[in-house]
Amino acid sequence: MTKATIFNIQKYCVHDGPGIRTTVFFKGCPLRCAWCHNPESQHFQRELLYNPGQCTLCGQCQRQCEHGAITINQGSLKQDHSKCQACGKCLDYCLTDAREIAGQTYSLSEIIKEIEKDRPFYEESGGGVTLSGGEPLCQIDFVTELVKSCQDMGISVAVDTCGHVPFSYFENILAEVDLFLYDLKLMDPELHRQYTGVDNKLILENLQKLSARGGNIWLRLPLIEGVNMNREHINQVISFTRDLNISLVNLLPYHDIHRAKYSRLARPYAHHLMTTPSEEKIEEIKSLLETHQFKVKIGG
Ligand code: SF4
Ligand code: SF4
Structure with a gap:
């Protein structure tokens, strides 16, 4: 039986999709974003x-x-x-x-037991389960079983993804997933590589394919002063996504409250490169996106 390595199961979340949700955080990610809020999510091992x-x-x-x-x-x-x-x-x-x-190992039945406990909240609020991480799709065999089980139980599923996985992984779960929270960090491939460790070709291709296949997508844009907080980047996002099937854009301003986790893991953190954007600049970006007919929300 497939098992998964999970580093957190968070209840009553209201920022990871509609309604009240249980968010399951899978451990391990193919990216190494300089601003990662969950550095304990990056490595696959405990x-x-x-x-x-x-x-x-x-x-x-x-x-x-x-x-x-x-x-x-x-x-x-x-x-x-x-x-x-x-x-x-x-x-x-x-x-x-x-x-x-x-990092704890869970069987499918153990996760389902946790998810089921909050069913009344999902039903009342229009919520459900969000699979996040790390990158949940890196544990695709387990995720495939889990989303099928949730569908059988009538529980709505969202998947929060960095998009850097083979498209076949999306195909495996497309019919069962109600919402994809799709991160788009940098449009410039070189900058993307510099700040995340990989270039963005696969991520952009997958976003186009997911849209073409009818996936319901909320685009998540982290806003980081010093990295991507400029009109050029946002204009590139607009021209790339304006014809895609994006039902909402979430603007996610950077903060550094997670900084202590890096020292607890004895990992370096380039905090001097990044700062929180001002409210005025975030509003400016929101307006720019809205003039291009995107529905925009500040926060998750
Ligand atoms: S430091 Fe703690 S967790 Fe690490 S090997 Fe020693 S006893 Fe185990
Ligand atoms: S030395 Fe510190 S970390 Fe170790 S058991 Fe005592 S309080 Fe905990």
Whole structure:
């Protein structure tokens, strides 16, 4: 039976599609966006986050770790992520929750059990389930089974995707998915590669094909000052998407509240390259899109 690696199941979400939703976050992504809000979503394997701000240096974790990944010396704890096997043993002995593991394995029935708990909310609000990540379509076998099960149960499904997967993955689930939340980050291929690690050819092709095949699409545009907050980029988005089947554009202004997660994973974060756009500039972009007949919402 297929299993999936999930790093979060969030209840009562109102920004990941219509109504009240349960969002299932799949671990692993083919992109490495410089602004990623969920850096713990990027790698496919389980990993440890260590928060020194909550650590009392009691030393319990060090005594339990069989892999020599923790050293306490002269009043500070060094977490060696390269030695950590993400076994999770140290978590059981940390009384202050300074440690957490991102990534748990779920069977289909376990996920469905979680989803079913919130069925009354979906029915009352016109909501459902959103599969997000990471990139959920990278675990396509599990996702295919899950969306079919949701359809059988009469639960609406949205898929939040970066689009960088073979189009056959979309074809697998097109009949069962009610909404695609499709991210479009940068139109310039070189800049796209620079900021996400891959060029955007496949992403743009898939968006066109998905539209041609009748997928219901909400286009998600992250707005990041220093990266893509300029009229040239937005004009390119408009000319590429004006004839596509886009029912809503979500403008998603960058913020850096996720910054601490990078240090908990011991990962570099180029925060100096990116800032939050001003409300005036976001409104300007909203108006520009609206003059081209797009329906636009600030936020998810
Ligand atoms: S998760 Fe396991 S390997 Fe990693 S630090 Fe904790 S006990 Fe050591
Ligand atoms: S068990 Fe928790 S509080 Fe104690 S040293 Fe380890 S991380 Fe810090």
